[in-house]
Amino acid sequence: MKTDLTLGYMPLTDSLPLLAAAQLGFFRDQGLDVTLQEEVSWANIRDKVIVGQFDGAHMLAPMVMASTLGLGGLNKPLIAPYSLNLGGNGMTLSASLYRELESTTRGRPGPASLKQLIEQRKLEKQPPLVLAVVFPYSSHNLLLRYWLASAGIDPDRDVTTVVLPPSQMVDHLRLGHIHGFFAGEPWNAVATADGIGCCVATGRDIWQNAPNKVLGVTEDWARANPDTLDALLRALYRAGAWLDGNRAQAVSLLAEYLPVDRRALAPALLGHTGYRPDSGDAPEPDLLVFHRYLANFPWVSHGYWFLNQMARWGWLPGDQDLSAVAAACYRPDLYRRALADTPLPGQDWKGEGIHAGPWRLETSQGEIGMGADTFIDGEEWQLRSMNFLHQSAP
Amino acid sequence: MSEQPQHTRVMLVDDTPARAAMLEQALTDCGFQVICRMASAQGLMKQVAEHQPDVVIVDIESPDRDMLEHMTVLNQHLPKPVIMFAEQGDSNTIDRAIRAGVSAYVVDGLNPERVRSIVDVAVARFREFQALRNELQQTRTRLADRQVIDKAKALLIQHRQMDEDEAYHAMRKLAMDRSQKLVDVANDIVSVLGLLAPKSQRTRDQ
Numbered sequence: 001m002k003t004d005l006t007l008g009y010m011p012l013t014d015s016l017p018l019l020a021a022a023q024l025g026f027f028r029d030q031g032l033d034v035t036l037q038e039e040v041s042w043a044n045i046r047d048k049v050i051v052g053q054f055d056g057a058h059m060l061a062p063m064v065m066a067s068t069l070g071l072g073g074l075n076k077p078l079i080a081p082y083s084l085n086l087g088g089n090g091m092t093l094s095a096s097l098y099r100e101l102e103s104t105t106r107g108r109p110g111p112a113s114l115k116q117l118i119e120q121r122k123l124e125k126q127p128p129l130v131l132a133v134v135f136p137y138s139s140h141n142l143l144l145r146y147w148l149a150s151a152g153i154d155p156d157r158d159v160t161t162v163v164l165p166p167s168q169m170v171d172h173l174r175l176g177h178i179h180g181f182f183a184g185e186p187w188n189a190v191a192t193a194d195g196i197g198c199c200v201a202t203g204r205d206i207w208q209n210a211p212n213k214v215l216g217v218t219e220d221w222a223r224a225n226p227d228t229l230d231a232l233l234r235a236l237y238r239a240g241a242w243l244d245g246n247r248a249q250a251v252s253l254l255a256e257y258l259p260v261d262r263r264a265l266a267p268a269l270l271g272h273t274g275y276r277p278d279s280g281d282a283p284e285p286d287l288l289v290f291h292r293y294l295a296n297f298p299w300v301s302h303g304y305w306f307l308n309q310m311a312r313w314g315w316l317p318g319d320q321d322l323s324a325v326a327a328a329c330y331r332p333d334l335y336r337r338a339l340a341d342t343p344l345p346g347q348d349w350k351g352e353g354i355h356a357g358p359w360r361l362e363t364s365q366g367e368i369g370m371g372a373d374t375f376i377d378g379e380e381w382q383l384r385s386m387n388f389l390h391q392s393a394p
Numbered sequence: 395m396s397e398q399p400q401h402t403r404v405m406l407v408d409d410t411p412a413r414a415a416m417l418e419q420a421l422t423d424c425g426f427q428v429i430c431r432m433a434s435a436q437g438l439m440k441q442v443a444e445h446q447p448d449v450v451i452v453d454i455e456s457p458d459r460d461m462l463e464h465m466t467v468l469n470q471h472l473p474k475p476v477i478m479f480a481e482q483g484d485s486n487t488i489d490r491a492i493r494a495g496v497s498a499y500v501v502d503g504l505n506p507e508r509v510r511s512i513v514d515v516a517v518a519r520f521r522e523f524q525a526l527r528n529e530l531q532q533t534r535t536r537l538a539d540r541q542v543i544d545k546a547k548a549l550l551i552q553h554r555q556m557d558e559d560e561a562y563h564a565m566r567k568l569a570m571d572r573s574q575k576l577v578d579v580a581n582d583i584v585s586v587l588g589l590l591a592p593k594s595q596r597t598r599d600q
Contacts, residue, residue, distance in 0.1 A: 040455055040456070040457040040459075041456070041457050041458075041459040041460045042460050042463075043459040043460050043462070043463045043497075044454060044455075044459060047454075047488075047492050047497070048492065051485075051488065051489045051492050051493070053492065053493065072463065073462070073463050073497075073499065074488060134460065135460050135463065135464070136463060136464045161464075162439075162461070162464070163460050163461045163463070163464035164460075164461070165457035165458075165460060167457070168457065
């Protein structure tokens with residue numbers, strides 16, 4: 001069994017499962033000697049996983065499908081055998097733009113007020129607003145586009161989208177190069193703490209408990225190293241459980257890796273959107289979920305939704321059998337193998353957008369609590385509508 | 395072969411000026427036209443539209459890579475050809491390039507041989523630059539090692555009443571017995587005896 005591993009990560013709050021597993025000795029307890037390597041771009045993460053410089057990495061879920069389908073700069077079949085987190089990202093607009101929206105809206109500004117502003121700007125012959133995302137094939141970009149489209153804003157024509165590294169978002173916002181961004185924490189909290197931006201929507205406002213990052217490995221690597229993969233998943237699972245139970249310690253642990261003000265690391269981890277202008281003191285414990293709600297299970301329906309959105313925006317070549325691609329990339333069978341002694345659901349798919357509040361799911365170890373999964377526009381994705389021919393695990 | 399090569403237009407994005415200069419020289423020597431050299435990809439999209447390069451060579455450690463990736467998606471909606479990573483089929487070239495720290499974005503349709511030779515030049519120069527940097531690092535380390543060893547020697551002379559030769563041989567023997575490097579033994583001695591020194595100083599002061 002291969003025990004010396006190198007794993008890549010981007011310095012973000014949701015890289016914590018890897019950081020915690022390394023710091024707390026969970027990798028070592030599984031017999032793994034893991035070197036973590038910080039990366040500067042998502043493209044690097046993907047490329048280094050593909051050429052074998054990394055055994056696996058903290059990865060954007062849609063990137064796994066994009067690389068498998070040959071849409072990226074470098075392509076090879078990648079798989080997601082494990083989900084690292086739900087939520088943990090959000091959208092920030094420049095403080096001045098936010099105030100402008102506020103002045104024209106009753107209640108909390110949302111996509112509808114942005115639509116109004118965009119139409120106004122068109123009449124005044126002003127250039128389109130510039131919004132930044134971290135990578136084209138990311139839950140960030142897909143959630144941003146979903147949010148815009150929910151109010152009739154065309155993400156390709158009505159705004160200009162650019163790509164920036166997460167760590168540069170706040171500076172570009174400060175310099176006025178962009179009007180807003182959609183990025184992972186802590187960058188929304190940093191922009192707010194600096195008084196430069198206001199969070200107009202968290203990922204949760206668009207899709208509650210939306211999938212975000214996964215552990216990405218090549219299909220070849222997973223096939224060649226089954227025991228190592230099992231050990232890796234077990235270490236990460238333990239880290240996820242620890243993170244959900246020890247949020248305050250998680251802030252301290254993260255502070256060792258991320259050179260930003262601790263006050264900006266806390267909101268997502270401690271579950272208070274103190275940075276959202278109108279949130280008051282109401283706690284939001286589900287801003288970022290590492291473990292509960294079966295958060296680590298790689299639901300094929302999550303992959304399906306991402307693919308469906310990629311098809312919606314015309315990014316997929318030809319006719320693709322989305323459910324087949326989703327089932328090839330999302331690999332609950334590997335999760336089930338590694339974590340056989342943990343609660344496992346009866347199916348690999350679940351309906352999305354159909355649970356408005358907490359609900360119970362029957363698992364191999366009795367019922368467990370699940371989180372809401374509704375969308376901003378109330379769209380429902382029933383299992384029968386997803387055409388899941390490949391529902392049973394291979 | 396003389397008609398087409400001169401017109402392969404290369405854009406460099408590298409925030410290490412010395413390396414960018416080296417690379418530009420090497421590419422020019424090989425008959426490529428370096429049309430633009432940028433320290434960061436800020437405004438890259440505009441530059442690409444303006445200069446219409448055939449190849450963009452980027453330092454892999456540049457966070458701007460994701461912006462180039464975005465252009466591959468965007469280009470589906472633009473008249474400009476798709477930009478992609480080197481030659482998709484040639485995994486060997488890609489592999490070497492990534493390990494050397496360089497990545498290439500190539501306009502679709504450019505002669506694969508031409509692409510490979512550009513990437514080869516870039517890889518060689520990146521390696522050369524890395525070697526220089528490593529050498530400098532090694533020289534610095536050697537110097538630092540020697541300082542630690544000298545300091546350990548001085549401490550042994552002071553605390554154990556050894557002469558210089560005895561101190562050196564004691565350290566060598568310890569290194570051999572513990573199968574450690576001399577500098578590691580010296581570091582241990584400095585940390586242990588270095589702690590003692592101020593204490594004994596204090597005792598004497600009282």
